[in-house]
Amino acid sequence: MPAWVPEGALHYLAHTELGQPMRELARSAGCHASTIMRQIRRIETRRDDPLVDAALRHLGKFRAAKHCSKEDPPMVQDTPCKVPDEATLEHEALRILPRLCETGAVLAVAADMEKAVVVRDTASGGSTRTAVVDTAVAQAMALKDWIAPTNSGRIIRYFITTAGRNALQRLIGRDRAGKRADRGFAEAQTAFDGPGADWEDGSDPACETRRQRMRYSVAESPLVALSRRRDRSGKPFLTDAQVHAGERLREDFELAQMGSRITQNWQGFLTGGTQAGPGAGAGVPDHARAAQSRVTAALSHLGPGLSDVALRCCCYLEGLETTEKRLGWSARSGKIVLRIALMRLRRHYDETIGPGGPMIG
Structure with missing residues (x-):
């Protein structure tokens, strides 16, 4: 069985599909029989959920297909198993x-x-x-x-x-630890690890150029939070089309990171440049290379300043207040610049892909 299957589900399938007694399962698990009974009852009550019921049925077929032999009927041998690894x-x-x-x-x-x-x-x-x-x-x-x-x-x-939510935090921590181990850096718990995660910030003239780290929020993007605000007339500060344009840029950005670790260097857009970094596109799958091209075209269309705020807020999910401080802008000016960037970004997508477009899923 796949490693992700919960222990309670394993005991439930062993009891219902294979007919193993609860006491035998308890001896194998090193626990009391009442513990096994509670696990089985809990899984049984959850079968009212269609997804849970379908998952258990597919796991039962998966077990049968794994243990089938040449003497079994063809229907058993050819049972499709929709079980992810x-x-x-x-x-x-x-x-x-x-x-x-x-x-x-x-x-x-x-x-x-x-x-x-x-x-x-x-x-x-x-x-x-x-x-x-x-x-x-x-x-x-x-x-x-x-x-x-x-x-x-x-x-x-x-x-x-x-x-x-707890599982997501564990997966993010494990994913970051694995990436840093591959890159040879020590583990840091809160920094966003990806292309452009480190960039030079020379805002303090009295100090040497410092290394900054992007932050990644799993709760929601700044774009979503800003879309709930309303102006003086009661209308949403961002339209659905503008939010969709920002989400399209974010989806392309995430697709561009898949495949190879040698990806586009986005730091050029954080400093007003528009050139690809060394090794951009080398060893990258076609879908990731195409996504890189779309992100590069979109940021190049926005130009310096607008591309900076779009990359920080839409892709790196940096908060508006943090962006304003790092760019030296006045307070509450970032949302205005971001809205202008989203308006131009929407126009760019309408001209190149068409209204709505095929993105988002």
């Missing part, structure tokens, strides 16, 4: 769980659909899609109690649980 689940969790941490975000799952979508409420009262995930991965998340349903019916909405 440990690496796939962790990779998708790092992509989906941060989206579910955003305010008003839920995972919507429809019956008999192979994909689930993450949607988030917008300031205008509508909703926008921010991510798409395979239903098999959503089933694994539900079985691990990372997500929980809020309703019943044909379309069920799931929110992230406390266990899901």
Whole structure:
């Protein structure tokens, strides 16, 4: 069985699928039989959740397919097993769980659909899609109690649980530790580790150039928080189209980081430049190279200043107050510049990709 399957689910499948007695399972696990009984009862009560029920059914088929022999009927041998492995689940969790941490975000799952979508409420009262995930991965998340349903019916909405938030923190810490081990740097717990995570800041003339670190918030992006604000007339400060443009830039930026560690050097845009760093695109998959090209074109279209605030706030998820201090701007001026950048970014996407575009999932 995959390593991500909870112990309680393993005991439940062993008892219901293989008929193993609870006392035998307790001796193997080194615990009391009542503990096994509570685990089995808890899993049984959770089968009302369609994702949990489907996950258990697929795990049962997975076990049967793994232990089938040539003498078994062809139907048993050819049973499709929609069970993700440990690496796939962790990779998708790092992509989906941060989206579910955003305010008003839920995972919507429809019956008999192979994909689930993450949607988030917008300031205008509508909703926008921010991510798409395979239903098999959503089933694994539900079985691990990372997500929980809020309703019943044909379309069920799931929110992230406390266990899901804790799991996300562990996965982020493990991912950062692995990247730093590969790069040979000592581990730091709170810094964002990615291309452009370090940049030179010469704002203090009395001191030598210092190394700064980007911060990464898993709660929500500054763009989402700013979209909930309203102006004096009561209208949202950012329109849905502007938020969508910023999310499109962020999605391209995340896609550009996948594949190889030798990726685009984004520091040039933080200092007003527009040139790619050394080794940009070398050894990068086609989808990541295409995403790099789209990000580079978008930031080049914005130009110095606007590209800086868009990269910091939309991609690196740096707060507006921090951006204003690092750029030497006056207080509360960053949101105005960011809105101008998003207006130009939206126009750029409309001219190059078309209104709406194929991005976001």
